[in-house]
Amino acid sequence: MKKFTICGLFFAVFAAGAANAFQLQSSNDLGRDDARNQNVVVRCTTDTGKVSNQTCSLRRYARCSVNDQGTRICSGWQPWYELRNPDVGYADWRDGALACCRSKGLR
Numbered sequence: 717m718k719k720f721t722i723c724g725l726f727f728a729v730f731a732a733g734a735a736n737a738f739q740l741q742s743s744n745d746l747g748r749d750d751a752r753n754q755n756v757v758v759r760c761t762t763d764t765g766k767v768s769n770q771t772c773s774l775r776r777y778a779r780c781s782v783n784d785q786g787t788r789i790c791s792g793w794q795p796w797y798e799l800r801n802p803d804v805g806y807a808d809w810r811d812g813a814l815a816c817c818r819s820k821g822l823r
Contacts, residue, residue: 717739
């Protein structure tokens with residue numbers, strides 16, 4: 717019975733994780749002094765779990781300034797947005813990637 721419970725739990729966790737099965741392709745942090753940005757590119761997956769050639773690119777910005785002591789102070793990061801649809805902001809890049817892949821009929 718214990719093996720059955722452990723196998724069932726493993727399957728439930730695996731199935732839940734497969735729902736958001738996009739694959740992180742690249743991530744970088746650019747900029748200095750007056751501004752910074754972060755970029756993330758993910759590859760979407762098909763319903764069968766195969767990696768698609770379709771990608772989603774997300775970005776967010778922070779404005780920075782240098783104070784009298786020469787220390788860089790950056791404002792809070794702006795929301796993440798998908799480059800093809802910049803009107804919608806996301807608190808987390810994973811949420812943006814999921815929405816982008818779903819809009820393409822993928823996951």
